Every structure is written in C-alpha cells, then in structure tokens.
Amino acid sequence: MNDTGISKALRRKFGGGTLSAVAATDTIWLLSHSISTSTSGGALVIGNKRGGQFRDGGFGPTVVGGVHKLYRVDQLPRAIEKEGLIKDFLDLRPYCCGAGLDATNNGQAVRPFAQRLKPSLTGRGYTDVVVTGFLGNLVAGYSEFVAPGTLVLGADAVAGVGWASRCRASPTRRTRSTTRAVSERPRSRVSGTVCGVGCGVGQGPAIAATPHPAPAANSRRPMSDYELHYWQMPFRGQFIRAILAFAGQRWDEFDDDAVSTLMEAVPAAQPVPFMGPPMLVDRHAGVALAEMPAIAYYLGETLDLMPASVAGKALALKVVNDANDVIDELTLDGGKQMWSPQRWKKFQPRLAHWMSIWEETGRRHGLARDAGFLLGGPRAGVTDIITATLWGTLDDHFPVIGHLLETQAPATAALAKRVNAEPSMVNLAAVTRERFGDSYCGGEIEKSMKRVIR
Numbered sequence: 001m002n003d004t005g006i007s008k009a010l011r012r013k014f015g016g017g018t019l020s021a022v023a024a025t026d027t028i029w030l031l032s033h034s035i036s037t038s039t040s041g042g043a044l045v046i047g048n049k050r051g052g053q054f055r056d057g058g059f060g061p062t063v064v065g066g067v068h069k070l071y072r073v074d075q076l077p078r079a080i081e082k083e084g085l086i087k088d089f090l091d092l093r094p095y096c097c098g099a100g101l102d103a104t105n106n107g108q109a110v111r112p113f114a115q116r117l118k119p120s121l122t123g124r125g126y127t128d129v130v131v132t133g134f135l136g137n138l139v140a141g142y143s144e145f146v147a148p149g150t151l152v153l154g155a156d157a158v159a160g161v162g163w164a165s166r167c168r169a170s171p172t173r174r175t176r177s178t179t180r181a182v183s184e185r186p187r188s189r190v191s192g193t194v195c196g197v198g199c200g201v202g203q204g205p206a207i208a209a210t211p212h213p214a215p216a217a218n219s220r221r222p223m224s225d226y227e228l229h230y231w232q233m234p235f236r237g238q239f240i241r242a243i244l245a246f247a248g249q250r251w252d253e254f255d256d257d258a259v260s261t262l263m264e265a266v267p268a269a270q271p272v273p274f275m276g277p278p279m280l281v282d283r284h285a286g287v288a289l290a291e292m293p294a295i296a297y298y299l300g301e302t303l304d305l306m307p308a309s310v311a312g313k314a315l316a317l318k319v320v321n322d323a324n325d326v327i328d329e330l331t332l333d334g335g336k337q338m339w340s341p342q343r344w345k346k347f348q349p350r351l352a353h354w355m356s357i358w359e360e361t362g363r364r365h366g367l368a369r370d371a372g373f374l375l376g377g378p379r380a381g382v383t384d385i386i387t388a389t390l391w392g393t394l395d396d397h398f399p400v401i402g403h404l405l406e407t408q409a410p411a412t413a414a415l416a417k418r419v420n421a422e423p424s425m426v427n428l429a430a431v432t433r434e435r436f437g438d439s440y441c442g443g444e445i446e447k448s449m450k451r452v453i454r
C-alpha cells in the first residue's frame with residue numbers, strides 16, 4: 001500500500017487493512033530493506049523509501065529520491081495491528097537483510113531484529129507468533145519461470161552460514177511442523193508467487209522492491225506447495241518439472257550452489273537422505289523424496305496421474321525407469337566417457353531399439369498416431385508426460401534423435417507432440433528455453449553430445 005495520512009486511516013478503519021484477510025496459519029514474508037551499522041550485518045531497523053521514483057540502473061531499477069520510513073521493533077507491531085492482522089497469527093518472517101543476525105549499535109551488542117520483534121509483538125497480543133530472521137543478505141525480483149507474477153526471493157550466505165535459520169522466540173511452537181523444518185534448510189534461492197496480502201505489512205515494509213505490480217490474479221495465492229531441488233538445466237529434473245507443470249502445480253527451485261550444498265550435506269541434515277538430485281519436498285504433506293522414478297510415482301499418485309490398477313502402476317513405473325535409463329545411456333552414465341562418432345554410430349541401433357520399446361508399449365494399449373495414450377485410458381498420465389518430456393527435450397536439443405523417433409516410433413513421436421502442445425507444457429518449454437537456453441545436461445558430456453549427435 002502506498003497511501004498516507006487520511007486515506008490510509010480511512011482504509012484501515014473500514015476494514016481495508018492489508019493484512020485483514022490473512023489467516024492464522026498463513027505465512028507473512030515481510031519484504032523490506034534494513035538498516036545496519038557497518039560493523040555488523042544485523043538489522044537495527046527496517047523500512048523503505050516512500051515517494052521515490054524507480055530509475056533503470058545497470059543492474060535493474062533503483063529508487064531515486066523519496067523519504068525513509070523506518071520501523072523499530074517497538075513500532076512495527078502497531079503498524080501490523082492497524083493493518084488488521086488477527087492476534088492468533090503464527091508465522092512472520094521479516095525478509096530483510098540480517099534480521100536474524102546479532103547487531104551492534106554505538107558499540108553495544110544488540111540482539112537480532114527478529115528476536116527483539118517477538119516480545120514486542122507479544123506485548124501487542126500476538127502471543128503465539130514465531131518470528132524468523134534470516135542470516136544473510138536478501139534480494140527480491142520478478143521471474144516468469146514458475147508463473148507470471150512470480151517473485152523470486154534470493155539470498156547470500158553470510159560468513160558461511162546459510163540463511164533461513166530461525167530466531168524462534170516462542171518455545172511452545174518449537175516442534176510445530178516437520179514440513180516447515182524441512183522447507184527451511186539453508187539455501188540460497190527460493191521462488192514463490194507473490195502473495196499480495198501475506199507479503200507485506202502495509203505502507204512501510206510492504207515494499208514492492210521492483211516496479212512491477214503483482215498481478216491481481218495472484219494476489220491471494222499461497223506460496224507454492226513444492227520445492228524442487230535440481231540443477232538449473234533440463235535433463236533429469238525436467239521430468240519432475242513437467243509432471244508438476246502438467247498438473248497445474250507451482251514449485252520453488254534453488255540455484256546450483258544451494259542444490260550442491262544440500263546434496264553434500266550429511267544425511268542427517270537432509271530432508272531425505274539422498275545422493276543426487278532431483279529431490280522434491282511436498283511442503284503440505286511433509287514428504288521429501290529423491291530418485292526421479294520415486295518422485296514421479298509420488299506425484300503421479302497424489303496428482304491423479306497414475307493408472308488405477310497395481311499392474312498399471314507398476315507398468316507406469318517401468319516406463320519412468322526406462323526413461324531414466326535412456327538419458328543415462330545418452331549421457332554415457334553422466335559423462336563417464338565422451339561420445340565419439342564411432343561410439344555414437346554403434347549406439348544408434350540400441351537407441352532405435354529403445355524407441356521400438358516405446359512404440360510397442362503404446363501399440364498394445366491402443367496408441368495411434370492421432371489418438372490414445374501410452375498405457376491406454378481416457379487421458380494423459382505420468383507415462384505420457386514422461387514420454388513427451390524424454391523425446392520432446394531430446395528432439396529440441398538433438399533434432400537427429402527426433403528424426404529417428406519419427407521413423408522408428410511414429411505413434412510415440414505423435415503422442416509426445418500432442419502432450420507437449422498442452423498449454424502448460426508449451427509454457428514450461430518457453431520458460432525452460434528462456435531460463436536454460438541451449439543447455440541440456442551441462443558439462444563436458446553435453447559438449448561431446450553436441451559435437452557428435454548431429
């Protein structure tokens with residue numbers, strides 16, 4: 001909200017508080033700049049410039065002019081209350097640089113902003129609220145990757161400490177939710193759709209740190225339900241993205257450093273003990289899984305994309321595992337060797353054989369060039385999404401593989417095209433191309449594939 005004075009007072013008086021529709025179990029991400037001293041990263045106060053103008057700078061827009069509107073911990077709860085936040089609200093996260101770090105003021109040690117805010121909120125009647133402070137520098141910007149209007153929240157680690165560590169000041173809430181604990185492991189990037197109500201506390205800290213307004217359609221959407229931990233490239237993670245996108249789900253992704261940190265963490269510190277990504281967290285269910293086929297199975301079951309019978313489910317899993325095998329073979333087991341023209345020539349009959357396996361599977365279930373699905377049934381399921389993603393992505397990056405599929409497995413090629421023509425898949429393809437460009441699986445093996453598979 002950018003109003004002041006009488007208009008702000010009237011809005012609040014007539015129930016228009018920006019936080020009046022927030023439920024007790026929602027999460028508020030309170031986006032704001034923070035002010036700290038040069039000797040410590042800890043925030044002393046938070047706030048933003050009011051009345052400034054956005055100007056385009058070399059690294060994006062910056063605010064020029066305006067007057068600082070700052071909030072101390074004893075001032076913020078009043079603003080929050082006036083914006084209509086109910087008193088049994090639970091989960092407040094000042095998404096402000098260093099809000100979880102110790103600070104100094106005139107040489108005096110000062111406890112973290114988040115920790116000081118808690119008793120101040122309690123004094124205003126927010127007795128159960130848990131305040132989370134972050135241990136690093138934070139940035140926010142818009143990305144179209146997940147969906148239009150998606151706000152990407154990024155973070156640096158400070159002194160080797162990941163962010164997202166909580167300054168919990170409410171012991172009664174300590175074991176409140178395992179899902180929450182899982183979703184807040186140290187990481188360096190998270191994206192989520194803007195929740196216009198939940199993300200601000202009115203005039204001061206409720207900044208949009210970008211010139212783009214959040215689209216109205218997104219203004220009441222909750223944060224996304226899933227975390228997908230995978231490298232920023234298509235390859236194996238694309239199967240999971242495709243299932244989520246096809247089913248109309250939203251998810252958060254993380255940059256490669258964060259994925260690598262989590263992958264290398266000791267098993268006891270991982271959401272699910274795992275060796276290599278993809279790794280998925282279902283925030284609502286409190287479930288974390290690794291191994292691409294296991295994730296595909298879980299999503300297929302929970303998003304109603306699996307066959308009904310046990311035999312059908314097992315067959316679907318077999319197809320998912322086949323797809324995993326194909327990409328492993330095409331990348332020579334993650335680059336254990338490189339492609340040479342001779343090696344590629346020798347492999348082509350085997351690849352054609354894989355394609356025939358797909359074609360025959362479809363044929364046995366009534367798949368034709370212009371209709372049907374890989375395992376039959378009235379609508380597309382996990383196997384169709386996996387099929388479309390496997391062959392569609394390969395065709396995008398290595399058209400010669402697409403041509404081979406057309407001749408070797410025409411009904412499979414047509415099925416892939418039909419599924420990939422769904423709006424959700426077209427959208428995913430566009431953002432994938434925008435985000436990852438020409439990259440397929442990265443590394444030296446991708447270079448060798450591009451040199452030889454043509």
Ligand SMILES: N[C@@H](CCC(=O)N[C@@H](CS)C(=O)NCC(=O)O)C(=O)O
Pocket residue numbers: 235236237275276277278290291292293324334
């Ligand atoms: N079998 C696993 C394979 C996981 C895997 O190999 N992940 C790759 C990326 S596609 C990775 O980065 N692995 C790192 C490692 O294993 O050290 C699956 O299907 O998910």
